[in-house]
Amino acid sequence: MPQASIxxxxxxxxxxxxxxxxxxxLNGLSLEVAQADFLALMGPSGxxxxxxxxxxxxxxxxxxxxxxxxxxxxxxxxETQLATWRTxxxxxxxxxxxxxxxxxxYENVELPLLLLPLSAAQRRQQVQTALQLxxxxxxxxxxxxxxxxxxxxxxxxARAIVTDPTLIVADEPTGDLDAKSAxxxxxxLVELGTTLRKTIVMVTHDPRAAQRAHRVQxxxxxxxxxxxxxxxxxx
Amino acid sequence: xxxxxLIFKNIRRNPLRTVLTGMGTMMLVCVVTLIWSVLSFLDxxxxxxxxxxxxxxxxxxxxxxxxxxxxxxxxxxGAPRGPSDLTVADKDSMTWQFFGGSTEEDPRNRSxxxxxxxxxxxxxxxxxxxxxxxxxAGSTAAEFxxxxxxxxxxxxxxxxxxxxxxxxxxxxxxxxTLFSLNYPGIKLDLEIVGLFPPGRYDLSAAIHRDYLSSAxxxxxxxxxxRHPMMDRTLNLxxxxxxxxxxxxxxxxxxxxSPQFRNPQVKVETASxxxxxxxxxxxxxxxxxxxxxxxxxxxxxxVIIANAISISVRERRTELAVLKVLGFRPNQxxxxxxxxxLAIGLSAGLSSALATYLLINFxxxxxxxxxxxxxxxxxxxxxxxxGTIVGAGTALAGSVVPAWSARSVKxxxxxxxxx
Numbered sequence: 001m002p003q004a005s006i007x008x009x010x011x012x013x014x015x016x017x018x019x020x021x022x023x024x025x026l027n028g029l030s031l032e033v034a035q036a037d038f039l040a041l042m043g044p045s046g047x048x049x050x051x052x053x054x055x056x057x058x059x060x061x062x063x064x065x066x067x068x069x070x071x072x073x074x075x076x077x078x079e080t081q082l083a084t085w086r087t088x089x090x091x092x093x094x095x096x097x098x099x100x101x102x103x104x105x106y107e108n109v110e111l112p113l114l115l116l117p118l119s120a121a122q123r124r125q126q127v128q129t130a131l132q133l134x135x136x137x138x139x140x141x142x143x144x145x146x147x148x149x150x151x152x153x154x155x156x157x158a159r160a161i162v163t164d165p166t167l168i169v170a171d172e173p174t175g176d177l178d179a180k181s182a183x184x185x186x187x188x189l190v191e192l193g194t195t196l197r198k199t200i201v202m203v204t205h206d207p208r209a210a211q212r213a214h215r216v217q218x219x220x221x222x223x224x225x226x227x228x229x230x231x232x233x234x235x
Numbered sequence: 236x237x238x239x240x241l242i243f244k245n246i247r248r249n250p251l252r253t254v255l256t257g258m259g260t261m262m263l264v265c266v267v268t269l270i271w272s273v274l275s276f277l278d279x280x281x282x283x284x285x286x287x288x289x290x291x292x293x294x295x296x297x298x299x300x301x302x303x304x305x306x307x308x309x310x311x312x313g314a315p316r317g318p319s320d321l322t323v324a325d326k327d328s329m330t331w332q333f334f335g336g337s338t339e340e341d342p343r344n345r346s347x348x349x350x351x352x353x354x355x356x357x358x359x360x361x362x363x364x365x366x367x368x369x370x371x372a373g374s375t376a377a378e379f380x381x382x383x384x385x386x387x388x389x390x391x392x393x394x395x396x397x398x399x400x401x402x403x404x405x406x407x408x409x410x411x412t413l414f415s416l417n418y419p420g421i422k423l424d425l426e427i428v429g430l431f432p433p434g435r436y437d438l439s440a441a442i443h444r445d446y447l448s449s450a451x452x453x454x455x456x457x458x459x460x461r462h463p464m465m466d467r468t469l470n471l472x473x474x475x476x477x478x479x480x481x482x483x484x485x486x487x488x489x490x491x492s493p494q495f496r497n498p499q500v501k502v503e504t505a506s507x508x509x510x511x512x513x514x515x516x517x518x519x520x521x522x523x524x525x526x527x528x529x530x531x532x533x534x535x536x537v538i539i540a541n542a543i544s545i546s547v548r549e550r551r552t553e554l555a556v557l558k559v560l561g562f563r564p565n566q567x568x569x570x571x572x573x574x575x576l577a578i579g580l581s582a583g584l585s586s587a588l589a590t591y592l593l594i595n596f597x598x599x600x601x602x603x604x605x606x607x608x609x610x611x612x613x614x615x616x617x618x619x620x621g622t623i624v625g626a627g628t629a630l631a632g633s634v635v636p637a638w639s640a641r642s643v644k645x646x647x648x649x650x651x652x653x
Contacts, residue, residue, distance in 0.1 A: 112560045
């Protein structure tokens with residue numbers, strides 16, 4: 001069972017300005033995620049789920065309210081502090097993988113480790129472990145262009161876990177994959193949660209993906225709701 | 236060090252663009268290096284030395300300077316009038332007469348290649364007083380001394396530079412007749428006795444001053460009247476002094492002497508004399524220094540800025556990903572700056588080095604006939620300068636795109652991607 005909260009989102013507002021117009025995306029949203037929880041966030045396009053994910057991952061700051069991850073109040077950190085914090089605490093999985101095309105799988109996974117005070121041998125050890133976990137030990141020297149979509153996403157997951165982060169956030173991790181590859185990626189995420197006890201927050205439109213999470217939260221108009229008003233469509 | 240792989244792989248991302256940017260940088264660094272070499276050479280020539288100075292005595296009010304031959308002896312000694320006055324030793328003085336002529340007697344057949352300007356002087360002074368020739372060493376010095384000795388022994392001798400010899404379509408040992416342009420009615424029958432060492436004097440020529448004097452005497456004997464140039468044949472006198480104090484005293488002796496009243500003379504240092512001569516080229520040199528060089532450097536920076544900007548624009552998503560992974564804004568800025576620096580530094584260094592080797596050892600100098608100078612060589616410092624220009628312009632050109640990379644907003648980039 002999930003334990004103490006590792007993520008606390010407290011009465012968060014987020015709005016953007018377009019000229020003189022104010023666009024409210026999150027409206028006093030509060031949320032808690034426990035250690036080793038696997039939370040799926042669902043909602044229609046524009047409901048604010050990616051914005052919420054960005055706030056939890058320290059990619060953006062709320063207009064009002066607090067975001068606390070572990071013991072760190074990340075909503076009050078500067079951009080530079082957030083960057084350093086992300087290196088150690090966040091593993092991010094993108095929908096479109098976003099691997100660096102000129103780097104090999106090994107080098108892509110090694111990237112976040114370059115920011116940590118590790119020796120080359122320590123980095124090598126961690127990269128090999130991460131690629132082994134995602135089942136790509138034999139593809140280390142391949143470039144993204146030489147890998148299938150599913151394999152690229154596995155490299156993306158290896159890159160997300162290589163620093164042993166507190167929290168893994170995934171934005172539509174199966175959105176660009178066929179059903180078989182999507183199933184394999186979800187298996188992998190579930191395994192990370194159960195064997196490594198990683199906390200995972202995943203945004204998805206796919207109910208089948210959401211079913212694999214421990215719990216599902218629905219967003220609508222910037223607030224958490226109990227049930228969706230309508231079926232979601234892909235953005 | 237650990238980011239080097241990322242930097243070099245990014246540079247290799249679009250090899251064609253990198254190569255084109257590098258080549259553009261190389262071309263412009265090459266031009267900057269050449270211009271700087273010419274300007275720095277002229278600067279060196281016009282900067283005052285503190286020891287072993289050369290004084291130039293010329294006619295005060297007229298260009299070109301034309302003094303009577305009767306001034307020669309007194310000026311060559313520094314015009315001493317009393318026992319306390321300084322006397323310049325014979326080895327430290329040199330007279331100059333400029334003789335211009337053509338190998339074609341008929342003016343209608345004359346072309347630039349048939350025209351030769353020669354210094355008429357005491358042959359021994361070529362190796363004792365002339366810039367650079369007085370510093371020759373080893374076999375080059377011995378070979379040139381042998382040529383000088385031939386001119387001393389043969390009043391009708393001619394020493395020329397290699398390029399001038401080729402323009403005349405002659406060879407050493409060949410004979411030619413020069414019909415004078417500035418000494419009307421004088422023609423000189425000359426024998427080419429040897430060559431100047433390669434370099435500064437490649438387009439120059441020197442003849443024995445006694446032959447010019449005797450030719451004017453001959454003119455008087457044949458026509459019964461003095462040659463009109465007889466009282467205007469001495470163009471310059473060079474005096475070598477050991478320091479500034481001696482320079483001041485000799486200058487004072489000459490300029491206060493009643494012997495040189497008509498025409499009056501003036502005393503300058505070699506550098507100030509050259510500077511005065513270069514006045515005619517002032518606008519050209521100013522333009523090279525303050526318009527051409529900065530313009531090239533700005534163009535270079537713009538080329539690099541353009542290439543790096545395109546690269547950054549193409550990689551906005553990747554830069555956002557790096558930010559997500561924890562790269563700090565300043566690390567992204569450095570990443571882009573170092574990519575540009577790597578291109579600028581390597582292109583600058585290789586261009587300057589290639590220019591240095593190719594011009595100095597491949598082409599034997601760059602021909603840029605200005606003032607007394609016909610050829611310029613690339614100093615080794617230009618390799619450092621070229622590298623600095625390449626790196627500096629890369630740095631300047633990368634500032635704006637690097638700042639743009641630093642400022643990438645993750646949420647905006649991924650909002651567009653999604």
